[in-house]
Every structure is written in structure tokens, then in C-alpha cells.
Amino acid sequence: xNRCGTFLKALPxxxxxxxxxENIRWLTGYTGEGCAFIANAAQVIITDFRYVEQAQRQxxxxxxxxxxxxxxxxxxxxxxxxxxxxxxxxxxxxxxTHDAYAGLxxxxxxxxxxPLKQLPQQLRMIKDADEIDCIRRAAAISCQAFDRxxxxxxxxxxxxxxxxxxxxxxxxxxxxxxAFDTIAAAGVNGSLPHATPSDHVIAEGExxxxxxxxxxxxxxxxxxxxxxxxxxxxxxxTMYQRVLDAQLMALDAIRPGAVCGDIDRIARDFLxxxxxxxxxxxxxxxxxxxxxxxPRLARGDQTVLVPGHVVTVEPGVYLPGVGxxxxxxxxxxxxxxxxxxxxxxxxxxxx
Ligand SMILES: [Mn+2]
Numbered sequence: 001x002n003r004c005g006t007f008l009k010a011l012p013x014x015x016x017x018x019x020x021x022e023n024i025r026w027l028t029g030y031t032g033e034g035c036a037f038i039a040n041a042a043q044v045i046i047t048d049f050r051y052v053e054q055a056q057r058q059x060x061x062x063x064x065x066x067x068x069x070x071x072x073x074x075x076x077x078x079x080x081x082x083x084x085x086x087x088x089x090x091x092x093x094x095x096x097t098h099d100a101y102a103g104l105x106x107x108x109x110x111x112x113x114x115p116l117k118q119l120p121q122q123l124r125m126i127k128d129a130d131e132i133d134c135i136r137r138a139a140a141i142s143c144q145a146f147d148r149x150x151x152x153x154x155x156x157x158x159x160x161x162x163x164x165x166x167x168x169x170x171x172x173x174x175x176x177x178x179a180f181d182t183i184a185a186a187g188v189n190g191s192l193p194h195a196t197p198s199d200h201v202i203a204e205g206e207x208x209x210x211x212x213x214x215x216x217x218x219x220x221x222x223x224x225x226x227x228x229x230x231x232x233x234x235x236x237x238t239m240y241q242r243v244l245d246a247q248l249m250a251l252d253a254i255r256p257g258a259v260c261g262d263i264d265r266i267a268r269d270f271l272x273x274x275x276x277x278x279x280x281x282x283x284x285x286x287x288x289x290x291x292x293x294x295p296r297l298a299r300g301d302q303t304v305l306v307p308g309h310v311v312t313v314e315p316g317v318y319l320p321g322v323g324x325x326x327x328x329x330x331x332x333x334x335x336x337x338x339x340x341x342x343x344x345x346x347x348x349x350x351x
Pocket of ligand 1: 223285312314
């Protein structure tokens with residue numbers, strides 16, 4: 001898959017140097033180290049010996065130039081700018097190191113460096129059919145892994161054991177790697193939205209929140225389910241139901257034309273009535289090659305949803321000393337609504 005044409009049409013100048021691995025992958029298909037020089041005149045992967053053959057296989061439309069043995073990346077870029085008479089080059093100034101930028105600046109005396117300003121990320125917000133297919137496959141693997149885990153979870157297990165079983169299941173079912181470090185938080189640890197799985201032994205009467213996702217061709221899935229170990233007390237059941245209702249209300253509002261900040265507000269107002277301040281993060285975020293990308297379902301965000309956007313919807317309540325709960329699905333925006341590829345059940349499961 002090569003998307004350089006789409007990119008060059010939107011690029012203000014006529015040449016760009018890309019360093020973010022996900023952007024290089026999106027543009028050229030290449031997944032190794034190095035950078036990509038994308039211009040109207042040429043598309044070039046610049047890397048070292050270890051990745052040359054990989055670049056040729058993954059990005060056959062690109063030339064591949066080698067660094068190493070005294071040849072720096074900056075020197076290769078300078079040669080390309082000279083060869084194609086490039087006077088302006090946009091670079092990912094929000095990503096490369098200060099030293100790398102200084103190196104380019106020193107080498108490219110006749111070239112003006114400009115910030116790329118996240119143009120690839122902006123283009124990546126709207127997913128094409130191939131990307132949506134990858135996301136749906138990643139979501140399906142995640143749901144299958146969760147289903148398998150439900151048959152394995154039992155009181156006496158630790159959070160870490162739950163994480164290992166889930167990660168193993170996703171890998172065995174076809175995930176390249178976890179989309180992010182799997183979260184497993186039980187009992188009072190549930191009030192930490194991004195808890196690291198610990199040796200905490202999960203006991204009867206506790207909730208367990210699992211936040212995880214598989215990846216397919218670099219594309220992430222992201223889902224969260226909170227399950228009960230045995231019968232949990234009324235306080236926790238009420239919290240669970242409130243979070244689920246908030247999520248259903250938010251999902252109900254998702255369609256092309258809806259404003260991201262408005263969807264966030266629906267869930268937030270509803271949760272704040274019962275649990276003031278206990279829902280402290282945004283309702284959702286875009287998902288793609290990055291686990292967190294644009295658009296965001298966040299307070300005040302004026303982005304209007306359009307077909308091809310993919311967002312999570314993940315309200316939660318976090319009560320220190322008591323516990324927490326989060327339920328997360330994904331919405332793939334279509335012409336007249338959305339597809340939710342997260343099919344795992346949402347009624348409270350008592351294990
Ligand atoms: Mn998420």
C-alpha cells in the first residue's frame with residue numbers, strides 16, 4: 001500500500017522527510033527503521049544495511065538509499081535535495097530530536113526546513129477500506145481473546161495472570177503484538193484508570209477491569225470490559241450500571257455530523273450527576289496505527305464526525321478506596337451511523 005500520492009496532493013511544499021514509523025508505514029508500507037524522503041520527484045527510504053532488503057520488499061515503489069560506513073542520514077538527504085533541486089523540506093519537528101534537526105540544518109545549507117505540522121496524522125483520521133478491515137480484524141481477535149479468558153478467570157488469580165492469559169490468547173489468535181500494555185485492575189486498584197497489572201490476588205466480590213487490544217498490520221483495536229468475581233456488592237453494581245448507561249447514551253449520539261465535544265458531554269453530565277468528578281478522562285479517542293490519535297471525544301472538541309473516523313467510547317468511574325469501572329467499545333463511522341466491532345457482552349458478567 002502506497003499513499004504518497006494522497007499525501008503529496010495535500011502537502012504545501014513539494015518535499016517532506018518523514019520519521020514517525022507509523023507515518024512511514026502509512027505512506028509507503030515500510031515498517032523498519034530509518035526515514036522516508038517523499039517528494040513529487042522521488043520516494044526514497046533511507047535506512048541502514050539491516051533493513052535494505054525489507055524496504056525493497058515492503059515498499060517496492062520506493063528507492064532505497066543506505067546510511068552507515070560514514071554516510072549519515074543528513075548527507076543522504078542533502079544529496080537528494082541537490083539531485084532534485086529541493087529548496088524547501090518539511091520535517092516532523094514535533095518528533096525528531098533536537099540533535100537530528102540540528103544535523104539536518106547544518107547539512108542542508110541551501111534548503112529551508114519547515115514543520116510538517118502533523119499532516120499525515122490529519123490525513124490518517126479518515127480510514128480507507130483496507131485500514132478499516134485491519135481494525136475490524138484486530139477487534140475480532142480482541143473479542144475472541146476476551147471470550148476465551150472468561151472461561152479461564154477465577155478467584156485467587158492475580159491481575160498479572162489475567163494479563164498474561166489475555167496477551168497469550170490475542171497472540172495465538174493472530175495479533176502481531178498487544179496494541180498497548182494490557183491493563184488488568186481489580187478491587188481498589190480499579191480506581192487507577194491506567195493501572196499496571198500487579199500481584200494483587202483477585203478475590204470474590206471484586207470487579208476486574210481489563211483494557212486491551214490486538215493489532216493487525218499495525219492497526220490497533222482498543223476495548224475495555226469490567227467483570228465481577230462472584231457476587232459484588234450493590235455499590236459496585238450501581239456504579240457499573242451507571243457507566244453502562246452513560247456509554248449507551250453516548251453511542252446513541254454517534255453519527256456523521258455529530259460534534260465530538262457534544263458526545264463527551266452526554267456521558268460526562270450523566271456520570272457527574274451521580275459521581276461528581278469521578279470521570280476524569282476524555283470519553284474517547286481515534287484509533288488506527290496509533291492507539292491514541294485524532295479525533296478525540298473530549299470536552300470542547302469541535303471536530304465533526306465523518307464516515308471513516310474510528311473512535312473509542314469509554315466512560316468510566318473511579319472512586320479511590322472503593323474501585324472503578326470502565327466499558328469501552330469502538331465506533332467506525334459509516335455514511336449513516338457506525339459499526340461497533342467490539343461485540344463482547346456488556347451486561348455485568350459474574351464469574
Ligand atoms: Mn482507549
